[in-house]
Amino acid sequence: MExxxxxxxxxxxxxxxxxxxTVFENDDVKAFLDLSQVNPGHTLMVPKKHIVNLFDYTKEDAQQYLQYIPEIANAIxxxxxxxxxxxITTNNGKAANQVVMHSHIHFIPRFEGDGLKLMTRNNADKYDEAKYNEIAEKIKEQF
Structure with a gap:
């Protein structure tokens, strides 16, 4: 575990x-209950390699560690x-509320009427076709 x-x-x-x-463990990942238990079964999956967050993943890291997401989700x-x-979420960086600086995926089971609200906002009224195209092009240029 160097x-x-x-x-x-x-x-x-x-x-x-x-x-x-611990709910699942192999040579690549460890999955264990989040102590906050937002809902029963709330689980975290971490790679057994210290990677700060998804910005630091290589394609190989993604293939090695993220392949277990469906298996863990289905077990829960x-x-x-x-x-x-x-x-199934990740808080990627401090501004996104990442608290532990080791990449981890949250699996938060949802139940009808559980009352949990994950906050987002809809800013669609502030964008037009030109602005959407401008943003899309900025991202496309990075590939």
């Missing part, structure tokens, strides 16, 4: 220095038959 860092909470969990409620759904949906 790819881990000393002072990272999730690296400590991977090394077994901090206890966790099977464990809770009344799950009707799931938010």
């Amino acid at each position: 790819k881990l860092v000393e002072d990272c909470l999730f690296c400590k969990i991977i090394r077994g220095e901090v206890p966790s409620y 759904k099977k464990a809770f038959p009344n799950v009707t949906a799931m938010n």
Whole structure:
């Protein structure tokens, strides 16, 4: 586990220095319950390599670590038959509310009437075709 860092909470969990409620583990990833339990079954999946966030992933990292997303999501759904949906999210950087600077994916099971609201905003009224095209072109140029 030479790819881990000393002072990272999730690296400590991977090394077994901090206890966790592990639900899945293999050579690539570890998935464990988020202590906040936004809804029952709220799980985090972390790569067993210290990667700060998705901006630092290579294509190889993505293939190696993110392939487990469907498997973990389906295990949670099977464990809770009344799950009707799931938010699968990552907070990528401090401005996006990333607290632990080790890449992690949240699996938040959703139940009818659970009352959970993930806040977004709709700014469509501030954009026209020219502005959408300008933004799309800026991104396209980066590939």
